[in-house]
Structure formats: C-alpha cells, structure tokens
Amino acid sequence: MDGQAAISEADERALLDSIDRWLERKVAPVAARYEQADEYPHELVQDLCEMGLYGALIEPEYGGLGLSGTTYSRIVARISEEWMSLTGFFNSHLMMATIVQKFGTQKQKEHWLPRFATGELRGGLGLTEPGAGTDLQGIRTVARRDGDRYVVNGSKLWITNVVEGDVLALLVKTDPDAQPRHRGMTMLITPTRDPQTRADLPGIERGRKLPKLGYRGIDTGEIGFADYACDAELSLVGGEEGKGFVMATGGLEIGRVNVAARGVGIARRALKEAVAYAQVRTTMGKPIAEHQAIQLKLGEMAAKTRAAELLVEDAARAYDAGGRIDMEAGMAKWFATETAFEVATEAMRIFGANGYSKEYPIERLYRDAPLLMIGEGTNEMQRIIIARRLLARNPV
C-alpha cells in the first residue's frame, strides 16, 4: 500500500474532471435534500461504486484503481466541497480494505479485495465501543478460537457504514488478560450478512442509525455480536493474533490524511461562498467586501485554507513515499480540521442571518466540520502524537 505509484497528470486531471461533472450534475441538486432528511443516498452510493471509488486505494491486480495518496486526497477534498458525507462511504470502507491489503494473507487478499473493490461487499472499521474510543486498548469485545472458527461476543458503537454495510474490520480481544493490553488485541474481517439474502448472519444484532449533528445521510450506528461465528482462515487478518492494535492505529495514517482533506474541502467551499456573498451583499451603501472588518476575515480564511491545502499535500506525498508518517499526518489532520471549523464559522458570520438558514450551504459546512476534530484520533491526541515524534526525532 505505502508508496503506491502515481497516475499520470493527464489521467489524474481526467479523473478529477469527471468527478467534478458528477458533483455538479448528480450531487449538487440532491445533497441538501438527503442531508436534511438524514437519508441514505442509495443512488449516489451506486455511482461511487461505478466510478471505482470503493476500490480507489486497492491495487489494480485486485480490481482497484490503485491511486496514490496524493490523488486520493484531492478527490476527497473535491467531493467534500459538495457534500462531505459522500467521502465517508468509501473512505471507511477503504480503511477496512487497507488492513487486508497491508496485513492480510494472500488467500484473504484474493477472497476479500476484489469484492471490496467493486463495492459488492461494503463495510467499515469497527474499533470504538460504548466504553472505549481514544483508549482503544480498553475495548471489551472478545473473540475465542473454536476449532476453525472464531466466536465473537461484544458490541461496537459509532461505526460508520454499519447499518447498510455487509462486513467490518473488527478489533477484538483474543487475550483479555494480556499485559501490555495491546498484545491481546486482534483484527478480524467479519461478514455480517448472508451474501444471497442479505439477512443478518446468526449472532449479529444490528442496531440503529445514530442521529447526528452533521455528517448526515451516512449510516453511523451500533452493532452487537452474540456468539457470532466466523471462519478463522478468512477472518484472522494475517493469520496472527495479537497484532490488531498495530493494524488499527499504526497502519492507517491515510485515514488521517483523508480527514484532513475533508477539512480542506469544507474550508475551500466556505471561503468560496463567503467571497461571492461579500461582493453582492450591501450595507451602508456598499458591498460588505469593501468593509475592512470583512476583509480581515477573508484574508485570514484564505491564508489558513491555503496552509491547510499545503499541509495535506505534504502529508499525502510523505505517505506515497512510504514509511511512517504519523507526524505529517497529525499536523495535516489537526491544522486542516481546525481550519475547516474556523473558516465555516467565519463564513457564517459573513452571511449574517443567511448563514443560519437551511437555504444556504453554510450551516451544513458549520455542522459537518466538528466531526473532523473527533474522528481518526481526536485533535487533542494529534498534538500529543506530533510532540512525541518531535521529541523522539530531536533527542538532547
């Protein structure tokens, strides 16, 4: 996965152009309706499959597009300008696929990746539980080996793609008493539906879609496992117990780059809307863009948005070069997502009452931005990670 080859500039441009056309024709007219109804946009998800985005980071030998992190983050930023939730469908899915691609056995890659690449099987990443988010080592879902199967008991909460999805990369404890705790943690790929009937498999207790402030339309929910059994050879990622924590955290820096790219998309759109609005809204006989108070806002919004874009490009390039990028990804994630929230808030002020109206796009950007400060490692943790790497790289 790391160090994936870039496509040519012309191919990247053609891909981004076709995504732009889709956003304009198919997404822009319906996004607000789906978002306000918090309805799963089946037709748009189908389009994402047809455009190959469920396989964006999956290698071509398994049917994916094999895109670089740089191209991928540009796609995510563009789509987030129109409607951020759409990036969650394929990104959470690709985090699951990345775990198989990076750590799976050959048999697991051949079994899962072609189905993930087409979107025939769609899913996400099952880490968080009612009692454990940041402190992942505190999870309580357990899996017990029983011959050629694993039997799983426990529950997960705040899992994206879990209500409509078919499969999860599930973090479990195979040795709950292990010390240090991460040595007892294991990653399983767990199908949750019968492939023919799509009925829940025995032992699956599919919970509700959670009502959310933003990031609506997409299904973030809960799921329970009650003596649920899965095939060990296909499910135990890499054929090894005790490696789940590393797979869940260290291996998924591209997830942070993606969240940072969503922040860029939100900031860009809020800035674009504010620049246009400030030139047509007049007070005291002139456009508000001519008031210095508004210019101070626009100047800061533009500089921060550009800085966020550059940090995301930097992190994506570091990802493509291979190796550990927790510092670069952490910087991009923290700065771009804080910027998204600040720029959306400033845009709301520039829009005045219209910023508060559901008939303009600003209130959605304002509601979508805060998730980015929580997901894929909170922004508190990002700064701690940056500091730890900084200290490790610069010992006295």
Ligand SMILES: Cc1cc2nc3c(=O)[nH]c(=O)nc-3n(C[C@H](O)[C@H](O)[C@H](O)COP(=O)(O)OP(=O)(O)OC[C@H]3O[C@@H](n4cnc5c(N)ncnc54)[C@H](O)[C@@H]3O)c2cc1C
């Ligand atoms: C819309 C949405 C979608 C999500 N999708 C998924 C998904 O698909 N899969 C999944 O597994 N999870 C998902 N999550 C869960 C998300 O990853 C967690 O919410 C996140 O990891 C934070 O965990 P928590 O909510 O339990 O907060 P907590 O861990 O309880 O943290 C609470 C606060 O304490 C701070 N804090 C905690 N520990 C420390 C520390 N050591 N030092 C300093 N500060 C600390 C945090 O930064 C935060 O401010 C989703 C969440 C949301 C809101």
